[in-house]
Amino acid sequence: MQFKRLTTALAVAVGGLLGLWLLSLPPGAFDQGFWATRTTLVYGSGVLALGLMSIGVILTARPVWFETPLGGLDKFYRLHKWLGISVLGFAIMHWVLRKGPSLISEIGLFSIPPKPAHAQELETGFNLFRDLKHPAAEIGEWALYALLALAAIALWKRFPYKYFYMTHRLMPAVYLVLVFHAFILIDRSYWTKPLGPVLAFLLLTGTTAALISLFRRIGYSRKAAGQIATLSLYDENQVLDVGVRLETAWRGHEAGQFAFVDFDDAEAAHPFTITSAWLDDGLLKFSIKGIGDYTRTLAGSLHVGQGVVVEGPYGRFNFQGDGDRQIWIGGGVGITPFIARLKQLLRVSRTGPIDLFYATSTPDSGFMAPIRQLAQQTGVAFHLVDGSKNDRLTIETLAAMVPEWKQADVWFCGPSGFGDSMRLAMVAQGLPTSRFHQELFDMR
Structure with missing residues (x-):
């Protein structure tokens, strides 16, 4: 269910911006020849890249009112990553469409036709959009290169987190430069079309979020x-x-x-x-x-x-499911939310049976003793899966211990690979997708 929410959110973001852009084009926009079509696609790819980047920047400000529809802040970061990858794709497309013909013409394969003079280019005196057009294009190109470098660092998991965090703090500044680039260069007819109000809202909200980040006010309250x-x-x-x-x-x-x-x-x-x-x-x-x-x-x-x-x-890892029966699976340090829930159950009554599986390759008797005691006090069945003895939690071993597992809500916290394999196996054997709740927190 949580993955469906995220894929739906990404599809709405990409599809919504794409649809609004297409609705904002004049009739026959793709029937004007190669160069006119190329210009249209340059604007479109730029709009999609910046619009999606705006959503990503807004999410980094941690707006808690988004937690419920997305399923928690851990889902923010997964969606943020997917948005970032999408932004890269559209940004590269924008660069290729914009710079590709010039680079090819330099080796003599064809000549670029001269641009027709516009009325504003023949005006005298200062004109914001005319006089800042060239610097906006230049600074936007360098901002794109910075974006590519920062995104590569973010996706390189072996790059130390400390330095990733330091470099990623530059992203809001890069975004603000790209907002300036777009404001000066975008086809101004878009602002009066269906795309205009939505794009303006995203840019204004994204700019606010970027400033909050730059001044280190995220989560201040x-x-x-x-x-x-x-x-x-x-x-x-x-x-x-x-x-x-x-x-x-x-x-x-x-x-x-x-x-x-x-x-x-x-x-x-x-x-x-x-x-x-x-x-x-x-x-x-x-x-x-x-x-x-x-x-x-x-x-x-x-x-x-x-x-x-x-x-x-x-977070929304809140143990609120559709049924009374629950299965908890904690992998390694992923046992932590279940410890908190056990302590909470000392003060509130539970409504159905609960089985807690703790899978670890380094069981510590001192660490486990209070967990076992809490489980006994709250009536939760505790199962240790000791990896140091080559024990493994599989769907078969779980089903043998909890025969009615298909009627339970499963709450998983631990390594993502372990969680994904359990989710796929359980769903394949009949567990409704909406009943598997997985913590997805990953800062990168």
């Missing part, structure tokens, strides 16, 4: 400050429990939600699932697995009393 109160490291699975005592107001959170956490160091804020239930006492807990360049250093760099800024909460 959702931030709370505090200090590290407790630190507990589980050596066997390299999970660090960080307890935070907030000193400013926090709006509260539900089990399964996450927050961006800034430990007042050189690194940017990272998203971590909140593993504590909210008791209105100012206390939050995060269980952080040392799996990346940054998270592996936290056990040695954090200390009690260190300042912390928490932004959130975000």
Whole structure:
């Protein structure tokens, strides 16, 4: 269901802009010969690239009112990635259509006909659109090259996150340059056609979001400050429990939600699932697995009393499904939202049976003991899938333990490959797609 939402959102964005552009063309726009058609396509590809980029920039400002229709902030970033890839395709098309004939003519294969003089080009005195046309074209070309470089870095997963974050902060500035490029060069007849109001809204909203990002105001109203109160490291699975005592107001959170956490160091804020239930006492807990360049250093760099800024909460991994029966699958550190839900169930009654599968290759007895205790206290059936003993959770092993699994809502959090394989296998054997809920959070 969540993937259908995202593909539908992408299709609406691309199809909507394409349809509005086609409706805005004059009759016979593609019957005027090669050069006129090329000019039309230059404008169209540019409009689609910038319109989709505007939507992507708007999503980076984390508008929480989009979380419900898209299914959570983790889905924002997946849609943002798909939009970025689409933008690249249309931007490259725009560049090829714009520069291709000139490059080919330079090697003597054909000559480009001279452009007809327009009335505004014969005017004297300052004219914004005429006099800034050449610099707008030049700066737009260089902005495109910057866009390609930044997008390549974003898609290269091995590029360190710290430096990816630093380079990606340039994207709003690149976007603003492209807005200027489009405003000066776009066919002004579009503004009075069906495309005009929608494109103007996207550019204005995108510009606002870009400025919010450049001035580092994203999520400002959702931030709370505090200090590290407790630190507990589980050596066997390299999970660090960080307890935070907030000193400013926090709006509260539900089990399964996450927050961006800034430990007042050189690194940017990272998203971590909140593993504590909210008791209105100012206390939050995060269980952080040392799996990346940054998270592996936290056990040695954090200390009690260190300042912390928490932004959130975000996410719609809320355990609200169609039926009473639920199956939870936590892979590795993906167990964290289920810990929070178990703690929440101590205070609220559950409506149906729940089976919790914890798949890990590094089981730590100290880390698992409170999970087992919480499961026992709340009546949740706990199943350990121990990868260190070559145990694997498959649809066959799950079905043997939970024969009625097709009537359950499945909540999965863990490695994306593991989740995708479970989802495909379960759906292939009869689980409705809408009953498989998967956390998709990926910053890139």
